[in-house]
Amino acid sequence: xxxxxxxxxxxxxxxxxxxxxxxxxxxxxxxxxxxxxxxxxxxxxxxxxxxxxxxxxxxxxxxxxxxxxxxxxxxxxxxxxxxxxxxxxxxxxxxxxxxxxxxxxxxxxxxxxxxxxxxxxxxxxxxxxxxxxxxxxxxxxxxxxxxxxxxxxxxxxxxxxxxxxxxx
Amino acid sequence: xxxxxxxxxxxxxxxxxxxxxxxxxxxxxxxxxxxxxxxxxxxxxxxxxxxxxxxxxxxxxxxxxxxxxxxxxxxxxxxxxxxxxxxxxxxxxxxxxxxxxxxxxxxxxxxxxxxxxxxxxxxxxxxxxxxxxxxxxxxxxxxxxxxxxxxxxxxxxxxxxxxxxxxxx
Numbered sequence: 321x322x323x324x325x326x327x328x329x330x331x332x333x334x335x336x337x338x339x340x341x342x343x344x345x346x347x348x349x350x351x352x353x354x355x356x357x358x359x360x361x362x363x364x365x366x367x368x369x370x371x372x373x374x375x376x377x378x379x380x381x382x383x384x385x386x387x388x389x390x391x392x393x394x395x396x397x398x399x400x401x402x403x404x405x406x407x408x409x410x411x412x413x414x415x416x417x418x419x420x421x422x423x424x425x426x427x428x429x430x431x432x433x434x435x436x437x438x439x440x441x442x443x444x445x446x447x448x449x450x451x452x453x454x455x456x457x458x459x460x461x462x463x464x465x466x467x468x469x470x471x472x473x474x475x476x477x478x479x480x481x482x483x484x485x486x487x488x
Numbered sequence: 489x490x491x492x493x494x495x496x497x498x499x500x501x502x503x504x505x506x507x508x509x510x511x512x513x514x515x516x517x518x519x520x521x522x523x524x525x526x527x528x529x530x531x532x533x534x535x536x537x538x539x540x541x542x543x544x545x546x547x548x549x550x551x552x553x554x555x556x557x558x559x560x561x562x563x564x565x566x567x568x569x570x571x572x573x574x575x576x577x578x579x580x581x582x583x584x585x586x587x588x589x590x591x592x593x594x595x596x597x598x599x600x601x602x603x604x605x606x607x608x609x610x611x612x613x614x615x616x617x618x619x620x621x622x623x624x625x626x627x628x629x630x631x632x633x634x635x636x637x638x639x640x641x642x643x644x645x646x647x648x649x650x651x652x653x654x655x656x657x
Contacts, residue, residue, distance in 0.1 A: 365530055
């Protein structure tokens with residue numbers, strides 16, 4: 321039933337004038353994908369830089385709140401660009417993602433990554449030495465940073481894998 | 489003569505068991521490709537941090553050398569992974585890649601990025617201590633930053649276009 325609904329949705333989306341326009345001009349999809357990947361580069365690097373700082377692998381001489389304030393706020397506007405280009409890519413080729421379980425895995429991982437980033441940003445702005453109070457906090461911080469790195473990498477892997485698992 | 493040697497050199501890798509595995513295995517190619525994407529994203533994202541500083545658009549309260557020294561280890565390690573994974577993808581279909589204009593353009597552009605960086609370090613950054621703490625930097629320095637962004641954006645675009653213009657399997 322849900323599957324039928326989804327494939328109806330795909331059919332409807334593919335028949336819209338916007339979808340036609342995206343499909344007909346051959347340069348639109350690669351261009352959208354390029355903007356999408358460049359935005360992924362910005363969001364991913366920002367998150368990883370802060371995670372590596374939590375592990376004290378980069379910018380050790382700069383306090384964590386400074387590093388977080390420098391890189392994390394960039395994530396949100398760029399995430400909006402990702403939402404826009406991603407949506408247009410779905411409108412152009414709805415079956416490629418909406419009927420593809422890898423796409424839903426990517427979205428689930430994205431939800432986790434967003435929650436982690438929001439949590440990190442909030443905890444640091446509520447108290448600057450939140451992740452540095454004692455050994456337990458430091459270890460919790462390193463755990464969160466590791467999960468964040470793994471989840472972001474998972475998002476990128478899933479993104480690439482969508483191309484290999486799409487419905488025929 | 490040179491052409492033939494190059495051809496032999498390339499087929500040596502392309503005919504290797506490793507290249508054959510990457511070509512034929514259903515998981516290996518996408519896996520290496522994903523590692524390549526992760527590495528490229530880190531390279532582009534972290535170089536952008538430096539470029540935006542050179543342009544005076546971000547991190548303006550830190551000196552240029554502080555921004556670069558903080559992030560350079562990440563840039564170089566990610567670049568090494570990108571080159572290694574890219575080479576593996578390349579040898580799996582070397583002849584086809586070399587015949588693809590976007591692939592050739594991508595390699596040329598990466599060389600341009602390297603040249604731009606070498607010129608920046610060798611010439612524009614010679615008197616770095618004099619201006620590196622200022623928000624607005626000398627014109628050649630800003631040009632180096634702007635050119636770097638343009639080149640890396642083009643590298644990513646070419647990379648994506650290879651996938652649309654070359655049938656791997």
